Amino acid sequence: MTDAPNTNAPRPAAGRAGTRRELPEHFKAYKHVWVAVECEHGIVHPVSLELLGEGRKLADKRGVELAGVVLAGDELTAATTAAAAFEHGADLVYTVTDPILAHYRNETYTRALTDLVNTHKPEILLLGATNLGRDLAGSVATTLQTGLTADCTELAIDDEGSLAATRPTFGGSLLCTILTLNYRPQMATVRPRVMSLPPREPGRWGRIVEQPLALAEEDVVTKVLRFIADRESDKAQLAYADIVVAGGLGLRSAENFQLVRALAEVLGGDYGGSRPLVQKGWITADRQIGQTGKTIRPKLYIAAGISGAIQHRVGVEGADTIVAINTDPNAPIFEFAHLGVVADAIELLPALTRAFQAHLSVNRLAG
Amino acid sequence: MHIVVCMKQVPDSAQIRVHPVTNTIMRQGVPTIINPYDLFALEEALRLRDRLGGEVTVLTMGPPMAEESLRKALTFGADRAVLLTDRAFAGSDTLATSFALAAALAKIGQEFGPVPIVFTGKQTIDGDTAQVGPGIAKRLGLNQLTYVARIADLDPDAGTITVERRAEGGLQVLSTRLPVLITMLEGVNEMRRGSLDDAYRAARAQVVRWSAADAGITELARCGLKGSPTIVKKVFAPQARAEKVQQVPTADRGTDELAVDVMAAIFRTRPTVEEDLLRFAAGQ
Numbered sequence: 059m060t061d062a063p064n065t066n067a068p069r070p071a072a073g074r075a076g077t078r079r080e081l082p083e084h085f086k087a088y089k090h091v092w093v094a095v096e097c098e099h100g101i102v103h104p105v106s107l108e109l110l111g112e113g114r115k116l117a118d119k120r121g122v123e124l125a126g127v128v129l130a131g132d133e134l135t136a137a138t139t140a141a142a143a144f145e146h147g148a149d150l151v152y153t154v155t156d157p158i159l160a161h162y163r164n165e166t167y168t169r170a171l172t173d174l175v176n177t178h179k180p181e182i183l184l185l186g187a188t189n190l191g192r193d194l195a196g197s198v199a200t201t202l203q204t205g206l207t208a209d210c211t212e213l214a215i216d217d218e219g220s221l222a223a224t225r226p227t228f229g230g231s232l233l234c235t236i237l238t239l240n241y242r243p244q245m246a247t248v249r250p251r252v253m254s255l256p257p258r259e260p261g262r263w264g265r266i267v268e269q270p271l272a273l274a275e276e277d278v279v280t281k282v283l284r285f286i287a288d289r290e291s292d293k294a295q296l297a298y299a300d301i302v303v304a305g306g307l308g309l310r311s312a313e314n315f316q317l318v319r320a321l322a323e324v325l326g327g328d329y330g331g332s333r334p335l336v337q338k339g340w341i342t343a344d345r346q347i348g349q350t351g352k353t354i355r356p357k358l359y360i361a362a363g364i365s366g367a368i369q370h371r372v373g374v375e376g377a378d379t380i381v382a383i384n385t386d387p388n389a390p391i392f393e394f395a396h397l398g399v400v401a402d403a404i405e406l407l408p409a410l411t412r413a414f415q416a417h418l419s420v421n422r423l424a425g
Numbered sequence: 426m427h428i429v430v431c432m433k434q435v436p437d438s439a440q441i442r443v444h445p446v447t448n449t450i451m452r453q454g455v456p457t458i459i460n461p462y463d464l465f466a467l468e469e470a471l472r473l474r475d476r477l478g479g480e481v482t483v484l485t486m487g488p489p490m491a492e493e494s495l496r497k498a499l500t501f502g503a504d505r506a507v508l509l510t511d512r513a514f515a516g517s518d519t520l521a522t523s524f525a526l527a528a529a530l531a532k533i534g535q536e537f538g539p540v541p542i543v544f545t546g547k548q549t550i551d552g553d554t555a556q557v558g559p560g561i562a563k564r565l566g567l568n569q570l571t572y573v574a575r576i577a578d579l580d581p582d583a584g585t586i587t588v589e590r591r592a593e594g595g596l597q598v599l600s601t602r603l604p605v606l607i608t609m610l611e612g613v614n615e616m617r618r619g620s621l622d623d624a625y626r627a628a629r630a631q632v633v634r635w636s637a638a639d640a641g642i643t644e645l646a647r648c649g650l651k652g653s654p655t656i657v658k659k660v661f662a663p664q665a666r667a668e669k670v671q672q673v674p675t676a677d678r679g680t681d682e683l684a685v686d687v688m689a690a691i692f693r694t695r696p697t698v699e700e701d702l703l704r705f706a707a708g709q
Contacts, residue, residue: 396670
């Protein structure tokens with residue numbers, strides 16, 4: 059194993075965790091905020107740009123630079139990804155460009171990122187909580203023997219200059235703020251759509267620092283045989299939809315879920331559901347909205363027959379307007395919805411579909 | 426083939442309530458379950474064993490009561506259960522947890538035979554970090570396959586495995602060498618009902634119980650709170666939103682009238698939504 063954990067790394071003297079505030083000497087050189095910029099299949103993942111926006115704030119607060127980290131298989135991907143990073147707030151970009159990195163593999167990406175960290179020593183390293191980001195972050199943190207906080211909903215610099223990472227716990231019932239005091243870098247992942255996208259500044263540019271990857275394809279054990287792209291119909295873009303209609307157990311049957319899809323279609327939006335619906339098999343897991351599913355930030359969110367357990371609340375709080383339809387006036391969803399309707403979703407959904415359809419067609423003709 | 430499944434006993438988070446005054450979790454009366462994601466891992470392991478022979482060991486780290494979950498796994502058909510339990514593990518974050526579990530896995534390999542495949546769920550429903558699996562893989566030098574949707578091919582003699590792994594926009598078909606750690610995606614199989622024989626066997630089975638020392642862990646400073654680089658600074662309840670819900674009156678309204686009222690209320694609350702919808706309708 060080329061990158062087994064470095065168990066010989068100097069470790070802080072054992073003490074009760076959290077009681078020591080003096081950073082061990084060898085960590086004092088760690089500076090700057092880094093964001094790993096994800097670019098699978100030549101497309102920069104929006105979560106990376108959202109993170110650059112957040113990273114910018116942290117870097118400014120610390121008075122340090124913000125760097126994007128780009129691991130790419132070819133020069134073109136590296137260049138376009140670096141450009142996106144600069145336009146979204148990075149001062150500099152570290153690139154590792156090697157055909158070995160064309161497709162994500164844990165081995166190669168872990169090696170490239172840990173080498174970069176050990177060479178250039180960031181104090182904060184942020185990754186998107188995507189499948190790629192979580193796979194990579196866990197390995198890198200273990201290799202570097204440092205702290206990693208998953209799925210943060212808020213990042214801040216505390217009074218003593220540490221990264222204070224806040225995340226939901228117990229399925230979203232509570233929030234907790236987590237520090238990594240005596241280890242560097244301080245690592246965190248953030249899910250797509252939790253942070254807002256910073257405005258793009260066209261033409262903004264910065265320094266590029268290239269680093270070679272000392273790894274030959276023959277030495278990489280895992281091989282990517284092929285990639286089966288999702289069919290267009292399978293691609294749920296739920297996290298980025300402007301309008302989302304979702305259903306819960308109040309719909310009473312899998313057949314009634316069709317009512318949700320019909321309204322979503324008329325509104326040009328996407329559809330999803332609460333966790334119990336996935337457990338019952340009414341919808342697939344990629345349609346689940348909530349703490350263990352997708353976080354959404356639509357302009358309009360219509361929740362039909364969803365009681366609004368905290369697990370669900372965490373996933374939809376970023377919506378501009380939340381409309382709740384539920385027969386139970388005491389359902390928790392009415393505590394965080396903007397508009398509440400105490401009604402049976404099974405009756406109201408088709409009526410809403412008709413109302414929107416009529417309104418939109420009349421006004422389209424008028425226009 | 427000897428397969429180990431790492432599981433966790435978790436509170437059923439759907440049933441957790443927060444105390445309204447103290448903002449603490451009310452655990453009393455909340456049932457514990459096997460982390461639902463781990464069941465997909467267990468079922469996949471059992472299927473491989475049924476096809477190729479060998480045995481399945483389930484491993485968990487937790488308080489003594491976590492034995493319940495292991496016993497449940499035995500009723501599903503697991504062959505052996507190991508409970509790693511010690512006060513030294515209390516307060517472990519994911520790094521400290523993967524340290525202890527990796528040590529226990531190494532010990533399982535010595536005691537009960539080499540382990541070419543370790544399975545676990547993609548994440549737990551209480552921590553939701555998805556970090557422990559990758560942590561174990563890295564510590565033991567196992568090849569890591571996360572979010573696996575399907576095991577396409579496994580050749581124990583050649584020591585190779587091919588899987589389909591969920592990635593952004595599609596499935597990666599990956600091949601690698603054993604030993605591996607696999608985290609299974611949800612919904613990829615359905616947990617079997619255990620047989621009567623399994624239930625009978627589980628009731629009488631001895632759950633192997635290991636302390637830190639039993640698992641060969643000498644560096645206690647790397648366990649529990651001491652071995653955890655992350656520390657919890659504070660725990661608090663999400664803030665209630667200042668903006669109050671606006672109720673759409675429903676009395677004396679037919680469903681169609683109500684729907685029109687709701688639509689009008691949406692447009693009043695956020696006029697930009699109407700503009701967006703009309704733009705969308707015009708583009709159709």
